[in-house]
Amino acid sequence: xxxxxxxxxxxxxPGHLKWLKDTKVKIMSVDGKNISVYEFRHQKxxxxxxxxxxxxxxxxxxxxxxxxxxxxxxHSRSEYLINLKFPDSVNPPGPSIxxxxxxxxxxxxxxxxxxxxxxxxxxxSDKSIRNESIKGCDIIGFKILKHGQELAADSLAIFEVKTKxxxxxxxxxxxxxxxxxxxxxxxxxxxxxxxKQRLLARNDIELSLIVERxxxxxxxxxxxxxxxxxLFSTKGYDSTIISQTDASSHxxxxxxxxxxxxxxxxxxxxxxxxxxxxxxx
Numbered sequence: 001x002x003x004x005x006x007x008x009x010x011x012x013x014p015g016h017l018k019w020l021k022d023t024k025v026k027i028m029s030v031d032g033k034n035i036s037v038y039e040f041r042h043q044k045x046x047x048x049x050x051x052x053x054x055x056x057x058x059x060x061x062x063x064x065x066x067x068x069x070x071x072x073x074x075h076s077r078s079e080y081l082i083n084l085k086f087p088d089s090v091n092p093p094g095p096s097i098x099x100x101x102x103x104x105x106x107x108x109x110x111x112x113x114x115x116x117x118x119x120x121x122x123x124x125s126d127k128s129i130r131n132e133s134i135k136g137c138d139i140i141g142f143k144i145l146k147h148g149q150e151l152a153a154d155s156l157a158i159f160e161v162k163t164k165x166x167x168x169x170x171x172x173x174x175x176x177x178x179x180x181x182x183x184x185x186x187x188x189x190x191x192x193x194x195x196k197q198r199l200l201a202r203n204d205i206e207l208s209l210i211v212e213r214x215x216x217x218x219x220x221x222x223x224x225x226x227x228x229x230x231l232f233s234t235k236g237y238d239s240t241i242i243s244q245t246d247a248s249s250h251x252x253x254x255x256x257x258x259x260x261x262x263x264x265x266x267x268x269x270x271x272x273x274x275x276x277x278x279x280x281x
Contacts, residue, residue, distance in 0.1 A: 004209045006147045007118035014055060015048035017113055020106075020261065027239055031248040033258055035174065037239075040106075040263030049276060057277040059105060059124040060085040066281055077281040086274050087131050094131045095267075101133075102270045103163035103231040106261070108139045110229075117141030117157050118210065122198040136191040137184050142210050152221045156214045158184045158191075159227040159257075165267040170238035174260060175245050177228035182250055184226060189215070226250070227257035237262040 019042045027035040054063070061069060061081065070080035087101060088094025101124060112119040119141045123134045141157035144150075160180040162173035184191075192215050199208040214222060230242075242260060247253050263269070 004144060004148065004213055005206065007142055007144045007210060008116040011113050011116075013113045014051065014109065015045070016042070016052040016055075017109055019043065019048075020110065025239075027243050027260070029243065029245040029247055029258065031246050031253075033245075033247045033253070033256065035242060035245065035258040035260060037260045037262070039234075040261055040266070042263060042269055049273065050280060053273055053277040053280055055109075056102075056105060056273060057081065057281060059101075059121050060127075061125055063281065078278040081278040081281055085125075085130060086278065089271060089274065091131075097131050097133055098274060099163045099165045099231075099267065099270055100161070102165075102273070103161045103229070104138050106231065107159055107161045107229045107259070108141075110259075111139060111141045111157055111159060111227075115141070115157070117143045117155070120195050120199065120207065120211075122195055122202075126198060136194060137187050138180075140188075140191060140195065142214060144210060144213065150213060150220055150222075152223070154213070154222040155225055156188075156222055157225040157227065158188065159229060160184065161229045161231070163231040164236055165231065165233050165270060167233050167235040167267075170232075170236055170241050172230075172241050172244060173232070174228060174230035174242055174258065177230050178245060178247055178250065178258070181226055181228045181256075185251055223255075224252060225255060225257065226252040227259065229259040229261065231266065232260070232262040233266040234262045234264050 019040055021039050021041055023037045023039050025037040029035060066077050075083060087097040108119045111117045137158050138161045139159040143155040145154055160177040162177040164171055164173045192211055196208050196211040247256055250256055
């Protein structure tokens with residue numbers, strides 16, 4: 001295999017992740033697994049929100065490509081993003097897809113900037129229908145420890161994410177994420193192939209080699225890290241319901257990360273962030 005670069009290099013942590021606070025609360029699942037609880041304490045900080053909005057926007061469309069892509073349409077940059085790229089803000093299932101994308105991107109940021117993985121963000125821009133979610137594993141992260149070497153301690157992380165950002169009746173979305181995570185072992189090969197295919201289509205040869213390193217675990221051993229995360233509005237979050245989570249049937253139960261994130265007015269935050277991402281394009 002061609003030499004591949006290490007992925008666990010120091011990164012500048014984006015400002016919005018500094019709003020993610022570990023509450024130090026540990027909820028225990030019914031089968032004895034620790035569930036970490038974070039509170040997202042977002043603020044009215046224009047610099048941070050502008051940077052975050054750009055980060056979000058570029059998942060769907062690189063700033064360098066917006067004018068080329070909207071050419072031939074009647075749309076301004078903002079209109080192009082709102083009408084053709086971002087999930088709809090009003091018409092179902094747009095709002096739930098929006099919330100789901102937001103949750104996946106936030107947990108991908110957590111995995112990349114706080115857990116030192118490289119997380120490709122290829123599938124949002126490749127959506128052919130903006131109000132649909134992408135099939136396969138939600139988030140895959142790669143960690144290669146030494147440049148040009150394959151080590152058994154290299155790690156592949158696969159996370160499933162569910163969101164409930166409305167303030168209605170509490171639900172155990174963590175259990176739903178966990179149930180989906182059980183399927184990731186069998187979806188892994190197809191998801192890795194899809195990422196590699198998208199990278200090769202963009203001529204990102206070096207990045208495709210990182211994915212390639214993890215496509216044959218038998219001949220090229222590495223560690224696997226599975227995880228499930230759920231995001232809530234604080235008013236729609238119930239720790240008692242979350243404590244009923246059961247991970248006993250997960251094939252990687254002994255090496256499993258379970259995460260809760262809750263915050264105030266999360267759906268309003270999502271709407272404001274997508275609006276800013278369009279307005280500032």
